[in-house]
Amino acid sequence: MKKLKLVVTISAIVVLSVVGFTVAQSQLARREVATVTVTPTPTQTPTPTITASPASITGGGASFVNPQMQLWIRRFMESTGGRIAVNYQSIGSGAGEAKWLEGALDFGVSDIGISKAGYQKLVDSRRRFIQIPIVAGSVAVIYNIPEFARAGCELRLSGEVVADIYLGKIIKWSDPRVAELQDSRCRAHLPDREIYGVHRSDGSGTTALFTMYLTLISKEWAEKVSYGYTVTWPRDQMGLGEGARGNEGVSAKVLNTPYSIGYVEAAYAIQQKIPVAFIRNREGRFVKPDATTVSEALKRAAVDLPGPQEFWGDLPLKYYMNREGENTYPIVGTPVAFMYLDAPRELRLALYEFFRWVLTEGQKAENIVEGFIPIPEALRVKALQYLEALISAQ
Amino acid sequence: MRTARKLKSAAILSSLLAAFLLTVVLVGHIIATVAYRGLAVVASNFPRVFTDIPAVPGAQEVGGVGPHLLGTALLVAIAFSIGVPISLLAAVFTAESLKPWERKLGKVTRLMTHMLIEFPTIVVGLSVYGIMSALTPYVKTFVPGFKPFSLLSGAVALFLVSVPYMYAQVEDGLKSIPQHVREAAYSLGAGRFLTSYVLLKYLKSTVYAALSIGLARMISETAALFFTAFGSDVYPLLDAQVLFRPIGSLTLAVYYFGLTGYENWVDLSWAASFILFALSLALFTVSKFLLRGR
Numbered sequence: 001m002k003k004l005k006l007v008v009t010i011s012a013i014v015v016l017s018v019v020g021f022t023v024a025q026s027q028l029a030r031r032e033v034a035t036v037t038v039t040p041t042p043t044q045t046p047t048p049t050i051t052a053s054p055a056s057i058t059g060g061g062a063s064f065v066n067p068q069m070q071l072w073i074r075r076f077m078e079s080t081g082g083r084i085a086v087n088y089q090s091i092g093s094g095a096g097e098a099k100w101l102e103g104a105l106d107f108g109v110s111d112i113g114i115s116k117a118g119y120q121k122l123v124d125s126r127r128r129f130i131q132i133p134i135v136a137g138s139v140a141v142i143y144n145i146p147e148f149a150r151a152g153c154e155l156r157l158s159g160e161v162v163a164d165i166y167l168g169k170i171i172k173w174s175d176p177r178v179a180e181l182q183d184s185r186c187r188a189h190l191p192d193r194e195i196y197g198v199h200r201s202d203g204s205g206t207t208a209l210f211t212m213y214l215t216l217i218s219k220e221w222a223e224k225v226s227y228g229y230t231v232t233w234p235r236d237q238m239g240l241g242e243g244a245r246g247n248e249g250v251s252a253k254v255l256n257t258p259y260s261i262g263y264v265e266a267a268y269a270i271q272q273k274i275p276v277a278f279i280r281n282r283e284g285r286f287v288k289p290d291a292t293t294v295s296e297a298l299k300r301a302a303v304d305l306p307g308p309q310e311f312w313g314d315l316p317l318k319y320y321m322n323r324e325g326e327n328t329y330p331i332v333g334t335p336v337a338f339m340y341l342d343a344p345r346e347l348r349l350a351l352y353e354f355f356r357w358v359l360t361e362g363q364k365a366e367n368i369v370e371g372f373i374p375i376p377e378a379l380r381v382k383a384l385q386y387l388e389a390l391i392s393a394q
Numbered sequence: 395m396r397t398a399r400k401l402k403s404a405a406i407l408s409s410l411l412a413a414f415l416l417t418v419v420l421v422g423h424i425i426a427t428v429a430y431r432g433l434a435v436v437a438s439n440f441p442r443v444f445t446d447i448p449a450v451p452g453a454q455e456v457g458g459v460g461p462h463l464l465g466t467a468l469l470v471a472i473a474f475s476i477g478v479p480i481s482l483l484a485a486v487f488t489a490e491s492l493k494p495w496e497r498k499l500g501k502v503t504r505l506m507t508h509m510l511i512e513f514p515t516i517v518v519g520l521s522v523y524g525i526m527s528a529l530t531p532y533v534k535t536f537v538p539g540f541k542p543f544s545l546l547s548g549a550v551a552l553f554l555v556s557v558p559y560m561y562a563q564v565e566d567g568l569k570s571i572p573q574h575v576r577e578a579a580y581s582l583g584a585g586r587f588l589t590s591y592v593l594l595k596y597l598k599s600t601v602y603a604a605l606s607i608g609l610a611r612m613i614s615e616t617a618a619l620f621f622t623a624f625g626s627d628v629y630p631l632l633d634a635q636v637l638f639r640p641i642g643s644l645t646l647a648v649y650y651f652g653l654t655g656y657e658n659w660v661d662l663s664w665a666a667s668f669i670l671f672a673l674s675l676a677l678f679t680v681s682k683f684l685l686r687g688r
Contacts, residue, residue, distance in 0.1 A: 055631075056631050058624070058639070058640050067654065067656060070448070070450060070451060071450040073627075073628065085630060086628070087624075087639075088627075089624060089625045089640075090650060091620075099621075103530065103542075104523075104542045248655060268655070271655070272655075369450070
């Protein structure tokens with residue numbers, strides 16, 4: 001009897017005091033003004049170093065960038081001695097955007113930028129925010145043609161042909177439109193087999209980038225399918241294709257299905273050493289995705305990159321993809337981080353410090369995870385400019 | 395005739411044996427895989443695996459699940475310390491109700507709780523997230539750092555997931571106590587509070603078993619934590635605001651690290667599964683041991 005009463009009272013006291021203590025502490029913390037020291041760095045960089053007070057930032061979104069984000073977070077926290085704790089969870093681009101809009105996250109990361117619906121919400125609620133590219137990404141077209149592998153041939157494709165394959169207009173590998181793209185030695189090795197079209201079954205930024213490219217290249221694709229995290233695949237309806245979950249799923253399906261074609265995040269294809277097709281770029285050259293060809297595309301996009309508060313949902317389609325240049329890979333994008341300008345000042349400073357680090361130290365080779373590609377200098381400088389709004393905002 | 399019977403008997407016996415073997419093999423396989431893959435990682439990184447943060451993806455070392463272990467400990471401690479008194483009190487209230495309105499309210503409580511058991515835990519998590527989001531603008535005036543993704547939300551979700559189990563077990567136990575025990579207590583002049591206390595004491599082993607089941611549910615819950623505790627791979631700043639910050643958990647670590655393609659992260663996922671497995675095995679043993687006393 002007494003014991004039970006005692007237990008109940010004690011637990012009630014503990015719970016109440018914890019809550020009370022926390023509330024009191026946070027009230028106090030609110031009154032404290034953030035300690036901001038603006039000191040000009042001695043040499044070279046004219047930008048002032050801003051030191052935010054201890055803070056904890058929470059972000060979430062795209063799973064593709066998660067490994068890179070985790071590496072950045074580790075290195076950044078080491079460099080600041082853990083003064084700013086950054087937490088990033090890979091909940092997916094869509095969820096990241098939604099939870100950020102709902103105010104549950106301090107920053108979000110999405111594979112292609114804030115969606116149309118999300119952007120409309122932001123405009124309607126008159127919230128001020130910025131978007132910045134943080135790393136480069138691209139989509140590789142992968143394939144499995146045993147004859148080609150045996151003959152040591154590599155597949156060459158064009159955007160139009162890829163679109164027509166997934167539209168179901170090109171049925172077999174031996175189709176003359178595929179054949180004419182190949183090297184004369186390899187042309188004869190194209191098998192008279194039906195192409196099996198594999199794609200992502202889950203919503204993904206990779207699908208969004210891939211379908212954006214097809215939308216840009218093929219009028220028919222733009223009318224019939226268009227782009228998005230998920231789309232309806234015409235080839236599936238002919239029984240000549242199917243979906244698989246994740247980059248892992250698509251590559252496993254392609255590797256295990258002779259005469260298939262698929263697409264995955266280029267970093268993944270390179271890491272797993274899956275055969276990657278050459279894609280014909282705007283200048284008619286056949287290129288594969290790698291650090292140079294992807295940077296070439298993004299470097300050019302930096303010039304006309306729209307402002308940080310514009311609609312970025314079709315950024316790859318309008319600015320990144322199919323750019324000029326002989327050595328430019330056409331299917332590229334950048335994961336985009338977004339954050340509010342009307343957030344509390346301490347939070348903005350912490351975000352500024354972290355993303356400034358990401359765009360400077362974070363882009364150096366030693367801080368880039370294998371398979372990822374740093375954004376080219378021109379784009380990096382532009383992103384840093386956009387980031388300044390975090391300090392100047394009121 | 396006889397041979398037919400014998401055949402039938404043999405057929406049934408062998409199918410039973412097959413079913414038994416299948417179960418043993420499956421359970422054995424799970425245990426063996428977790429132990430084999432997880433124990434190796436834990437052993438080779440002992441004791442740093444319990445304190446370190448995860449290593450960077452693709453590195454040689456695996457790092458540790460320190461933040462997740464701490465998160466699980468904090469989440470469970472809070473959820474358990476609120477959950478135990480509430481589930482015990484609720485069980486006593488429904489089982490020992492006397493007045494008609496008490497009985498009615500008790501019935502409603504029972505019905506609701508049993509419904510809550512059937513709820514998918516991800517729905518529980520989502521609804522906690524919804525409630526916390528709705529509360530945020532109001533609470534923000536008192537606590538500026540308040541966010542729907544927090545240790546607090548996670549603890550509330552775990553509380554909602556596990557309380558129905560503890561409640562149901564204790565309530566069943568109380569109902570199984572013969573009426574004369576109650577009458578004996580009352581006839582000695584004991585009040586309702588004292589009687590309930592005596593009854594709970596009478597049920598000691600059931601209560602302990604119920605609590606350890608509740609504890610095991612809290613430790614092994616994943617879905618309810620996605621949109622509440624949210625997860626964190628770094629240690630949170632341990633100041634007064636910690637209640638309102640996202641926090642990691644072992645189960646979330648198993649999920650997120652297991653899904654990646656990096657070998658060291660997959661290893662870490664196995665390590666986290668092994669720690670979870672060891673924890674629930676310990677709880678299972680304790681509850682078996684306690685139940686034996688009955």
